Amino acid sequence: MHMADALVSAPVAVSAGVVAAALIVVASKKVARIKRDDILPLMGVMGAFVFAAQMINFSIPGTGSSGHIIGGVLLAALLGPWAAFITIASVLIIQCLIFADGGLMALGCNLINMGAMSCLVAWPLVYRPIAGKTFRKGRVFLASVAACVVGLELGALLVTGETELSGITSLPPSEFLLFMLPIHLAIGLCEGVATGAVLCFVGSYKPDMLYEADHVAAAGKSGKMTRRTKTVIGVFAALALVMAVSFTWIASSDPDGLEWSISRLTGSTELAPAVTPATAIMPDYDSTFAGVLGGLIVVALLWGFCSILFRKAQSRKNAEKL
């Protein structure tokens, strides 16, 4: 689900960046107020753990393929929502910078789609009410699956909205959603089962590691789903449906925001009028084709020139050092 820079326009990337930055500031303040002095090293090691766990695949029965954990709901169940958001943000930033997984400008979108949806929406509204305050394997497993599916589906919905608002794809919003939602439903189910398996192990082996460990001590209370829980889930499902319908309606294949603003200002989507010099090198070709070809040639020549120039300088320096 990592969005690349190519899939977002500048206005969408900047808007999402502002929202993500605001969430990071709020999360940082919330984490600074946590009264555990080992929270920072714990978050660091947990971030590293999610990173390492993503490299270990499990086999998906009957498909011949394999999957790995993403970690948003898992982190929220261990660290709490805000600390988990900061941790997943650090993992996403490092993935972007080291593994080129997701773009730097699209980082805001990725933080909202993968971090905020799992840790700040799916965990408090889906996981927490279903899992309840008493540790029970079945309920934790069910809560993990439900929260991961909801988190990933909301993320996929936002990816569709962001890509459509950027005007990148020619796919109509409804078709794009039909393409994205089923894939992410399958991914969400796998992620949920994996998260449930890890949380059940942790709950049985070392229950004090769970975020609401103090509630675990209050075992013996009814593990049944309360009426309030059912209401929360119902409201959330309705909200998801409303969001899906709204996004389908809002998203359109109109020109991107920058083009729209330019056309409002100048009456054309181009900033500069086309210049037609008499010295044109490829006069018979269309401007797009000629432009791309000309650009490629010049860039290739520039590369050759730069590499000869700077390698010579480098080898001279190396020779001087020796």
Place this chain on the structure above:
Amino acid sequence: MSKLENTLISINSLARPATDRTDAVAMLAVTLLYLVAVLSVPLYAPQRIIWLAVYPVVQSEVSGIGFLRVFLRSLWVLPLILLIGVFNPVLDTQTAFMVGGVAVSRGWVSFISIVLRGLLAMQAVLLLAMSAGFYDMCGALRRFGCPRVLVTQLQFTYRYMAVITEEALWMDRARKARGFGRRNYPLRMWGRMVGQLLVRSYERAARVHRAMLARGFDGTMPLSRRTRMTRRSWCFIAAWTSVVLLLRFADISSLFIK
């Protein structure tokens, strides 16, 4: 070589900058400006995006990294871009222009545009990561106003990523040695193994915290001093800002058109 081993090599290779000639704050500022410039080019004008390749080409050679290395690594992003962009040629069949009697549709033009945007944006990010180094980049983020908690968290995560990945590698090797060639794990076994890794990581975090307290840790990690702005940094920013703005707003392609 396994995925875990490859990851370890990548983590360690980016700890320190590839070159001492560029500083992280200037690189980060130029990269952000460059990305805004690339992403703001209209989708149906790939002839204007291509000129922005000047930055990754020249900067990668100037910093001694080499454009070929950056270009090859940027190809990782292609599958995702192709997945989204591949529908454009199919759905948008309106003719954009003719080349030697062959009609090229608007869908293909936007597809080329998406690929170029993706590759150039990725090359700029890779260049930033390779030339700035991770710890200097954290310093640069702090200078840009990034909250201290997030920067400290980034440093911690990066520092312990190699350690935890190494631990996962040992567990993975031990499992493979007894696995008779089986590459992936059944879910039940995977859950126990990753759960075990989680518990070990948690216990390690407690040991790390005690060790840090013993060495005077006060809640923040020290930042690199190499992130102070110098006259050279300002010159670097001014030069690349002028070039990027010129390439973005001047229609250089018109030199090739009648």
